[in-house]
Amino acid sequence: MLIEEKYTGHNIMTTYRPQDASPPNSPRSHLSHSTDLSEKTQEASHIAPHHPPTADIQNQMHLNPSYFWRWIGLIIVAASSILIALALGSVRQFDWQFIAQLRLPRVLTAFSCGGLLALAGALLQALTRNPLAEPYLLGVSGGAASGALLAMLGMGYAAWGVTLGASVGAMLSLCLLFSLLSLQNKTRTVFEIDHTSRLILAGVMLATAYGALISLLLLIAPSQRIPGMLFWMMGDLSSATIPWVALSACILCLISTPYLGARVNLLLLGEDRAYTLGLSVKPLRYLIILIAALTTACAVAHAGTIGFIGMVVPHTLRLWWGNDQRFLLPACLFVGGSLLTLADLASRTLIAPAQLPVGIITAGIGVPSFLWLMHRPSALK
Numbered sequence: 475m476l477i478e479e480k481y482t483g484h485n486i487m488t489t490y491r492p493q494d495a496s497p498p499n500s501p502r503s504h505l506s507h508s509t510d511l512s513e514k515t516q517e518a519s520h521i522a523p524h525h526p527p528t529a530d531i532q533n534q535m536h537l538n539p540s541y542f543w544r545w546i547g548l549i550i551v552a553a554s555s556i557l558i559a560l561a562l563g564s565v566r567q568f569d570w571q572f573i574a575q576l577r578l579p580r581v582l583t584a585f586s587c588g589g590l591l592a593l594a595g596a597l598l599q600a601l602t603r604n605p606l607a608e609p610y611l612l613g614v615s616g617g618a619a620s621g622a623l624l625a626m627l628g629m630g631y632a633a634w635g636v637t638l639g640a641s642v643g644a645m646l647s648l649c650l651l652f653s654l655l656s657l658q659n660k661t662r663t664v665f666e667i668d669h670t671s672r673l674i675l676a677g678v679m680l681a682t683a684y685g686a687l688i689s690l691l692l693l694i695a696p697s698q699r700i701p702g703m704l705f706w707m708m709g710d711l712s713s714a715t716i717p718w719v720a721l722s723a724c725i726l727c728l729i730s731t732p733y734l735g736a737r738v739n740l741l742l743l744g745e746d747r748a749y750t751l752g753l754s755v756k757p758l759r760y761l762i763i764l765i766a767a768l769t770t771a772c773a774v775a776h777a778g779t780i781g782f783i784g785m786v787v788p789h790t791l792r793l794w795w796g797n798d799q800r801f802l803l804p805a806c807l808f809v810g811g812s813l814l815t816l817a818d819l820a821s822r823t824l825i826a827p828a829q830l831p832v833g834i835i836t837a838g839i840g841v842p843s844f845l846w847l848m849h850r851p852s853a854l855k
Contacts, residue, residue, distance in 0.1 A: 544795070544801075548805055548809065549808070551808065551809070551812050552808045554812075556581055556582075556585060559816065559818065560578065560581055562819060563577060564822055564826030564827050579714055579715050579716065580711050580818065581815055582717035582721050583714035583720055583776050584711050584714070584777070584811075584814045584815045584818040585721075585724075585811035585814065586720035586723065586773075586776075587720055587777040587814060588780075588810040588814025588815065589724050589727075589808065589810045589811035589814075590720065590727065590772055590773045590807075590810075591769070591770065591773045591780065591784040591810055592783055592784055592807065592813075593727055593731075593766075593769055593803060593807055593810070594766040594770045595608050595609050595783070595784025595785055595806070596791075596802060596803055597762050598611055598762075599788055600742060600799060601670070601673075601741075601759065603742075604670075607785075608781075608784045609766065609770040609773070609783075610770065610779070611677045612651060612676075612677040612763070612770065613647060613677040613678070613680025613681040614771050614774075615644075615770055616680060616683070616687075616688070617643040617648075617650075618640040618641070618770075618771050618775055619640070619684065619688055619778075620643050621640050621644065621646075622637075622643065622706065622774075623639075623688060623691045623692070623706075623707075624639055624643070625638065625639025625640070626699060626702065626706070627691065627695055631713065633714070633716070636775075637716070640774055640776075641771065644770075644771030644772075644774065644775060647680060647771075651763075651767065652763075655672060655673065688707075692704070705831055707778055708778065708834060709778045709780040710777065710778045711776075711818050711821075711832055712822075717776075719776070723768070724811070727765070727769065727807060728804055728807050732804075734761075734803065735799035735800035735802070735803045735804075736799075737753060738758075738799040739798065739799050739800065740753045741755065741758060741759075742797070742799070770784075777814075778831075780832060780833045780836055781833060782839070782841070782843075782844070783810050783840070784810075786840045786844055787806055787809050787810045787813060788802070788806055789844075789847050790809070790847070791805050791806060791809060813839070814832070814836070
């Protein structure tokens with residue numbers, strides 16, 4: 475007797491082929507059915523869980539007690555970087571009013587933007603499984619830069635105007651990105667392209683278009699405003715006076731990282747295996763894109779375009795921390811924020827009273843670090 479069986483989560487469905495000569499109710503069919511069913515049940519127990527999928531997500535990995543001391547170290551590093559940045563600067567006078575009105579907003583903005591960029595880089599590297607992925611892969615930063623430059627042309631260098639223009643440009647770019655992805659999902663072409671390649675191609679196309687728009691804006695801008703526009707595009711925290719938006723986004727991301735990290739861990743096992751464990755792969759993929767785009771837009775709107783934070787920080791932490799996303803993602807927030815805070819401190823003290831664009835400092839740190847990572851075993855895996 476031939477039996478076809480299919481595992482559907484917790485039950486095994488048995489169907490009889492039409493050419494089966496034995497009737498379903500015959501004793502022989504019951505004997506064969508019970509024997510085959512027990513064998514199939516034992517096989518299915520090795521490939522599928524007997525408990526709900528949510529338990530797999532929550533109990534996927536056991537916590538390592540040594541992580542407690544690593545968390546203590548991260549908190550100490552983050553707090554030390556903030557205190558050092560508040561205490562040091564081009565003005566040596568320790569004035570509480572000066573610190574509260576000028577340094578504190580800048581330091582908090584730098585810490586928040588650095589953490590958001592590092593988190594976006596870690597999420598995109600996990601989504602694309604490409605160690606070279608960075609926050610500017612989606613092209614949202616180009617939209618934010620274009621909006622900020624338009625605001626500079628129309629309203630000058632007012633901090634609220636630049637932030638508002640960058641935010642609007644980033645949101646329009648995000649809507650355009652999702653429209654392109656949705657259009658490509660509905661369109662059937664001769665060459666089938668997977669979702670990761672579609673995402674990268676859409677991001678590259680948007681970045682190229684925004685690059686041309688930025689060049690046009692710099693070409694038609696008045697000569698007296700071009701230095702300020704170029705300075706902002708290389709990373710500028712001098713006009714950071716309202717840190718609460720970026721800081722709130724950073725706190726929300728920190729709260730959501732344990733929930734998000736557990737699901738990203740399952741996604742790294744492979745989409746088919748993650749689906750069998752009860753994970754909704756497609757909504758999670760769009761959620762990662764949305765979070766990465768919004769965090770990048772928030773960072774660019776407050777600090778300009780700053781490179782290497784989102785690429786180098788996840789690499790370094792992955793070598794030291796491991797690839798458990800429940801711990802890697804919040805660690806990126808702490809380390810990325812500390813790195814940008816110290817880089818901003820260097821940018822305003824190296825040639826004081828003048829200031830350097832913070833993007834030059836991060837590039838000076840990121841290029842040697844990335845070259846060192848390339849020579850590490852399995853650094854780009």
